[in-house]
Amino acid sequence: MKKQIHLLGFAQNSVAPHSPGLWRHPKDEGQRHGEISYWIEIAQLLEEGKFDGIFFADVYGVYNVYRNSYKPGIQHAVQSPLHDPLLTISAMASATKNLGFASTISTTYIQPYYLARQLTTLDHLTKGRIGWNIVTSYLESEALNLGLKGKINREERYARAAEYMEVVYKLWEKSWEDGAIVADKESDTYTDPEKVHAINHKGKYFEVPGPHISNPSPQRTPVLFQAGASSKGRDFAAKNAEAIFCVQHDVEGMKAFSKDVRSRAKQVDRNEDDILIFPAMLPIVGSTEEEAKNKYKELQSLLSYDGAVSILSGHLGVDFSVYDPDQYIENIETDAIRGVFDLYVGGKKKWTIREAVMHRGLGNESVKFVGTPEQIADEMELWMDEGDINGFNINQATTPGTFRDFVKYVVPELQKRGRYRTEYEGTTLRENMFGKGNIQLADNHPAKKINISVPTLQ
């Protein structure tokens, strides 16, 4: 069997999260993001398309780096207004059977004991369909609103995240033994207390005695996603992640990235293929190549420059309003800024800032596959085989129009080629990603090797 493609649908609980300005498209429905019915429709659409899951980006603050103000971000609906994605999941789960739900939650602002209960709860409610995109957060506005004096530097954030993972692994994997709930009426024992252990975690950043407040869910630990692109981020992913989101713009870059991540995984005693790699991709489908290209132009014309540059400024912590948008990137004096654009426009330095920002802005960094269903499927197969990836994180220009087109036109083409499932393999997210029977973390995952000390809180 050909290597199978896995798909995730990229979303956020805001208006036009990854394509600023596209709320202006006549068919865009993002303004409905506060309605349950909107999320149920999207979930059912992705399940019809046999996606592994829907993946929610999230931040906890406004974008206020551009022009040193929150106003451009607010005006152009740059991931704003933003609602909590976790709170939509049980409604979507009640209207679907197989689709997974992976959400971004930050290790910097949510206490691990609280997060552990959130994800255990959702994994119970969905019968094992939950994933977690582990982030350490990057916006200064999040830090300031959530009780810190300022953003923690990357080194410290990752050190804290490493210990955070230790805490939640102990809670999910070691605190409650299998079969702890006995519900024995005779002895008035609902849970055998000898099978529930305090974790007594005492580290540099966290002290958590435990035990976990919730009984183990079907997957125990949710499927672990991560998206760090820095070297620190990749090391963290190599150790913890079961799937990685990434951004690459050509198949050579993709190949190099995959090779790097897989070799880092081996260095921490995991297998090369223990980590599924999902580059972000924006599909723009037409019945002819020309139609697709015209569609791309139409979408570009609705993209908001101020919105796109606000989001870029926030991601990088650099206020781009100091640069003339019509100057050539190659004329910018700061190496770091030129380097950033290299990443997005593939070293084509004759671009202006405006051109590069607009190119990047549609589908927020995603590589764009523009063409007929056959052309898009060709490109996907090429990336699968040459780029050594496992699937794609499908981004949207219009919501849910992009998903709708993709499910209607590209999915059948992938199925025809034997590249894509026609039925789900299992009912849990991990099974659909790693095969029937793989409900819980693999035995060689670091979480499985953690020991908890002998309980002292008796």
Added chain:
Amino acid sequence: MKKQIHLLGFAQNSVAPHSPGLWRHPKDEGQRHGEISYWIEIAQLLEEGKFDGIFFADVYGVYNVYRNSYKPGIQHAVQSPLHDPLLTISAMASATKNLGFASTISTTYIQPYYLARQLTTLDHLTKGRIGWNIVTSYLESEALNLGLKGKINREERYARAAEYMEVVYKLWEKSWEDGAIVADKESDTYTDPEKVHAINHKGKYFEVPGPHISNPSPQRTPVLFQAGASSKGRDFAAKNAEAIFCVQHDVEGMKAFSKDVRSRAKQVDRNEDDILIFPAMLPIVGSTEEEAKNKYKELQSLLSYDGAVSILSGHLGVDFSVYDPDQYIENIETDAIRGVFDLYVGGKKKWTIREAVMHRGLGNESVKFVGTPEQIADEMELWMDEGDINGFNINQATTPGTFRDFVKYVVPELQKRGRYRTEYEGTTLRENMFGKGNIQLADNHPAKKINISVPTLQ
């Protein structure tokens, strides 16, 4: 029209939360609390019974005061295992139209900026059916697991909570003006940034620049519930609460409590009837008085003493294992402990500890109304009129058996007497509690009078 009775259904996302041991009842379904279908069934049942809402208790830690160990609590399913109630709400909302959802969230462990988004999100998803039970938390095990060195004393908790409310009021009521979202395609303006304000809160406990990350929901501020019984708690409620949960055991005590709360409300320039008062009540219905009494006995026989005393020890922070359960309360040397029992058994000091604990344990402190539908309705009317209350927080012995019996037998009796709605007044929780058109906080509520300073974060 006779003064109308309002009803809330008291729940928690655990097995037999307020009647330890009752999971052993042959018809109890609490073990299904991890399933979405369980919560949808309960929500539909309460909506069929025209309840104002379902009210979720919650804690973030295990009960480990009794015997200085978490083991008795774990063994007897004392609010354990416990899942997150907020995450069930969107599923219940998608299966109902009018029922409200009020959940307990602590001001001590969740950052106000994060909580504000959670509740705004849910109020959007439910189209205005959200309430918040404001608690400051009492379990040491919560503090230790959630990043504190130990429990904060009551004085400090309430001072912190007062400032917390200021922060969330600013976010909900003052950060986004009405009509801020204009979705004007011509000017590429989704939100008018001049109508969105930073709150620039700088206080003793919190610094929150804002603006709120989410646009205003139908109710803006969720309906505010509170349950503090201490003098500090009552003052807090008088200032902030729109509804109070309380525990009283006879109509005289109820009357005194209501008088006290209503006079405190007047002292802070609110009206006597701005606060709805809901005592906890466990209804045990029979077709005859004898049948009801036998049912009470049967339920008592399934109550777990160790479970009930674990929960009491946790509530009071006193390890009752040091006392012989069969000693008379009047012989206990500690005044404070005797005083506590006075509260539950109405000064009948010839009770043993065991008798008092078992009496208290069924429906966790609730007053018990045991009898025919007519007798229960009589008692409810008496409390309404003499006790000067607005309704009841209906507790359960078996779940959802108690709700089922109440909806089937008592609700029609109340309707027959003209004491209870046959149709909902509105679609938001606040309208169903305060009448059609009262969607947002009353103008005389302190939250409406808060000023935010001129934004400095531009």
